[in-house]
Ligand SMILES: Nc1ncnc2c1ncn2[C@@H]1O[C@H](COP(=O)(O)OP(=O)(O)OP(=O)(O)O)[C@@H](O)[C@H]1O
């Protein structure tokens with residue numbers, strides 16, 4: 320399969336407000352795709368539609384080759400999702416959270432134990448896994464959420480601002496983990512507000528007020544819009560898009 | 565499916581175990597409620613207003629009436645109402661008991677027959693009614709003893725209006741158990757989904773391949789389990805502490821409770837999916853619980869309610885369960901009177 324995610328004029332309206340306005344894009348299998356955009360651009364809304372959490376108003380899309388309207392059950396088996404807001408159980412320990420999600424993904428108890436151990440060591444979570452999730456520092460909490468999203472070895476991973484509020488050292492290490500996953504063949508669909516992170520992506524799209532205003536390789540985009548760095552490119556595109564609107 | 569449901573149940577019970585306040589609410593509240601309500605209904609009863617209808621007006625009947633005023637238990641007075649309207653006195657709270665002496669009272673006794681007198685109590689306050697009946701029985705027995713020369717004594721025919729099953733503690737405690745079971749299961753289930761929605765954890769759950777039936781079962785079974793635990797604690801307390809004689813069948817009681825739980829868990833689940841915040845869910849479950857308890861006959865006998873409301877009570881599942889727990893538990897003790 321060539322493309323992990325394909326969207327064609329996907330639209331979401333809340334009443335008369337259009338949160339996602341006819342976006343079209345495709346993400347190749349195994350690539351790290353940076354889904355950028357200003358606050359309120361509609362990134363989270365778009366991801367929620369892709370993960371089967373929200374029904375689109377119009378347009379079409381497929382994830383892992385499955386139609387987002389009709390095959391959401393299949394999609395759910397093939398994706399991992401880390402939401403923008405921490406959404407594991409704060410009163411349970413990391414281990415209990417992972418055990419719970421592993422069981423929900425129907426991983427047999429024997430292999431689940433091994434899988435948790437494996438993820439805990441590759442994400443360096445061992446020391447923290449017995450503590451209530453709510454008591455963990457943000458960086459560790461995000462790693463725990465990543466571990467929960469990875470339990471069932473998804474082919475596509477949707478990460479909605481996985482490094483929000485995380486310090487630079489932690490962010491760097493988090494991205495090293497993401498690189499390793501991409502090397503292993505996992506497709507990554509990542510939103511971020513950090514431009515240094517965006518530069519790590521194979522391709523990016525930039526959203527503004529529900530629309531994709533530009534898409535491509537980060538270096539190419541900088542050249543196309545005559546900017547020295549991605550930050551300026553982003554600001555240039557958003558302010559230009561704002562003038563259009 | 566089974567693995568998913570088991571995982572949800574485990575998680576749900578684990579979360580409740582972690583929540584100290586919740587634990588207290590679930591396990592200590594019932595005991596406090598049983599103690600407070602159980603004992604609140606068994607206070608001393610004295611100075612009971614008693615209307616007298618002495619149709620005999622003989623010295624013997626007057627002596628019988630006078631014996632009621634000994635010991636401050638009853639305050640006999642003329643009702644001033646015709647015999648057929650004695651209920652009005654109950655409704656206007658003019659008195660709580662009525663003693664009726666038929667015209668042939670002394671004549672029957674003199675002829676060596678068994679004389680009869682009527683004693684009617686207002687059963688709205690079940691406890692006071694039961695105690696009044698007890699006093700009246702003792703007073704009559706003493707009166708018979710004093711005039712022991714007679715072979716056939718006076719027999720007192722007693723009748724409780726409005727709440728014929730009136731048995732204070734034996735009546736209240738099973739009722740409290742039914743109320744507790746309703747409140748706990750409705751409220752906990754009502755919180756089940758909406759809490760996760762509010763905290764944002766539902767989102768993570770919905771991206772998993774979990775099916776809707778599995779989610780609903782996994783979110784209700786834990787509370788059914790808790791409901792049974794709660795009911796067992798309260799029952800054990802009722803039997804061991806309040807010494808409530810249990811005459812029915814335990815398996816039947818639990819089976820009927822199981823059927824009853826479908827209604828409360830269903831309502832709780834409905835509230836949980838229909839509301840957006842825990843606050844709304846709390847409000848709706850309170851509303852439901854209060855309505856259910858008030859129209860179940862727990863405090864106010866259903867027969868005392870206006871006709872329209874009486875029909876409304878047929879919609880109330882607790883009405884039936886209240887009857888079940890009370891009859892199961894009280895059946896052996898109430899025939900004593
Ligand atoms: N359920 C909803 N009902 C109404 N409006 C909504 C709803 N969800 C999102 N919106 C609106 O849609 C717009 C896009 O929101 P979205 O969360 O997708 O933005 P975002 O790009 O993820 O922003 P951020 O960078 O702040 O996370 C916002 O204006 C938001 O208020």
Ligand SMILES: [Mg+2]
Pocket residue numbers: 362363364403479
């Ligand atoms: Mg967002």
